Amino acid sequence: MEELLIEGTAVLPAAGAEWLESTAVLVRDGRVAELGPADELARSHPAAERAGGPDRLVMPGLVNAHQHAEGVSTAQMGFADEPFEPWMVLMHSLPTVEPSLTTLYKSMQMLTSGVTTHVHSHFPAKGGYEGSDAYLEELEHSIRAHREAGLRTAFAPYWRDRATFSYDDDAAFAAALPDDLAGEVRRLTSEPISNAIYIEAIAELSRRLAGDPLIGVQLSIAAPQWASDELLDAVGAAAAELRLQIHMHALESRRQREWGDAAHGGRELHRLAERGVLGEGTTIAHGVYLRDADIDLLAERRAMVAHNCSSNLRLACGIAPVRRLVARGVTVGLGSDDMAVDDDEDMLAEVRMAHVAQRIWEGPEPPLGARDVLRLLWEGGARIAGLEGAVGRLEPGYHGDAVVLDLAAVRGVFASPRLAYDDLVVARAGRAHVREVVVGGRVLVRDGAPVHVDMEALGAELAEAARAVEAARDPARQAFLERLRPWALRHPPAF
Ligand SMILES: [Zn+2]
Known part of the structure; x- marks a missing residue:
């Protein structure tokens, strides 16, 4: 029997609970067993490993509901932020840094x-x-990296089979281009994409990961505009057969909605529903351009939204209607999308961004308080990750996943005791204040540093891999994409 006692000046057991003063959480064999007065639990469990302590805040571990596991960001790889579509065209020259290292x-x-x-x-x-x-071999590289890191992972590899450079079919796009560009586009898009490869690999992966306590698999398409009807049908059928959740991007930019209007009469999400890929296991990332009818459909189907506030700002997409989604009962979680505001994956800063952005989003729906945004992070994130009832709370039976913050450091030189912990955390807390992180009762971070991975050595290895990839870049590829870009941005001309 392994026991861990996490003590806090205040402990928040769940988004729906009150902060408990001078409390400890007892984790036994990976699961929360009991919460109680810190001194009593310390006396009755003298042999338990200890975490937290006086002047610490203890909360459920944070949930990142959407990210791409790129350890070197697009900005670091030389692609400055731009509005979504121009940026996306150049992503075709984003090199792949060694997947297990970057993950x-x-x-x-x-x-x-x-x-x-x-x-x-x-x-x-x-x-x-x-x-x-x-x-599958590539996917296994990522999975090994996640296992080494020790986080709980909902692994959702996505697939796409159409519209490589514009939102139109590749052949139609090529036909609209001058000869030299058309030839290169045809060459790059000539290989037919096998959706069977994808479905077979995910089916096999779900077999291999069945019952895994740390890693689960979900089906995924890149986005509706990048998926043919055949791919949607295949994913819908596999989701039903394998009983897997589905994760995808959708309605991230205004132009994507315009494409959906032109190609599917504005019934983009209905098309997904009709093809079996929009149900209660489905999450769409972004949804910045959801219309009211789309939101009604999401609510009716019990589908979910992963909100990526900083990403939507950095790529000039806008502010998602999170308050409206929440008001209509749609589950929303928070993600970083590898585009956190300081380019540093600080999840608490991402919570702060979401809170700020919804304050200025215009709509009649009620505002979101600090606790409301934390609820999205934990409860919404848990459901999106397929772990509802298992993570996002420090209540008996839940996984012993927690984050411990340095309360004095969060307060800074002074913070009025009248400021509630929720407001204090959402207004001020960040990576610098994280002291301990616990997954399944294992303390993986102590004094702000991981105990199981040498970050300096890993950073050096990753730097070397990134330098090698940078040195091997093909400048002709980038030049081609820059010439192609204005064509892609105005195609198809109908919208
Ligand atoms: Zn994304």
Whole structure:
């Protein structure tokens, strides 16, 4: 029997509970067993490992409901932030840094910011795969990295099979281009994409991961505009057969909605519903351009939204209607999308951004208080990750996943005792204040540093890998994309 006692000046057991003063959480064999007065539990469990202490705040571990596990950000790889579509065209020259290194580094960044559960929306390699074995091998690299990091992972590798450069079909786009650009687009999009590779690999992965306490798998398409009807049907059928959740991007930018209006008469989400990919296990990331009818459909289907506030601001997409979603009963979680405001995966800063942005979002719906935003983080995130009832709370039976903050450091030189802990945390807390992070009763971060991974050595290895990739960049590829970009941005001309 392994016991851990996490003590706090104040402990928040759940979004729906009150802060408990001078309390400790007893975690036994990975699960929360009991909460009680800190001194009593310390006396009755003298042999338990200890975490937290006086002048500490203890909360459920944070949940990042959408991210891509890129340990070196797009900005670091040389792509400055721009509005979504122009930025996206250039992403076709974003090189792949060694996946197990970049995934591990990113997971450790999340962990040290207090995240204990995350959804990894995994990018497929740009060149495609020869078969499902090659694809599976790549996925296994990421999974090994997640295991080493020790976070709970909802692994959602996505697939796409249409509209490589514009939102139109590749052949139609190529036909609208001058000859030299058309030839290159045809060459780059000539290989047919096998959706069977994807479905076979995910089916196999779900078999391998069945019953895994740390890692689960979800199906995923990149986004509706990047998925054919055939791919939607295949994913919908696999979700029903394998009983898997579905994760996807949708309605991230205004232009995506315009494409949906032109191609599907504004019934983009209804198309998903009709093809079996919009149900109570489905999460859409972003949803900045959801209309009221879309929100009604999400509510009716009990589908979820992963809100990525900083990403939507950095890529000039706008502010998602989170208050409206919440008011209509749609589950919302919070994600970083590898685009956190300081480019540093600070999840508490992301909570703060969401809180600030919803304050200025215009609508009649009630405002979101600090606790409301924390509820999205924990309760919404847990459901999106497929771990509702298992993570997001420090109540008996839940996984022993917690973050411990240095209360004095969060307060700074002074903070009035009249300021509630919720407001204090959401207004001021960040990575620098995280002292301990616990996953399943294992203290993985102590004094703000991981105990199980040498970050300096990992950082050096990742830096070397990134430098090698940078040195091998093909300048002709970037030049081609920059010439292609204005064409992609005004195609198809109908919208
Ligand atoms: Zn994303």
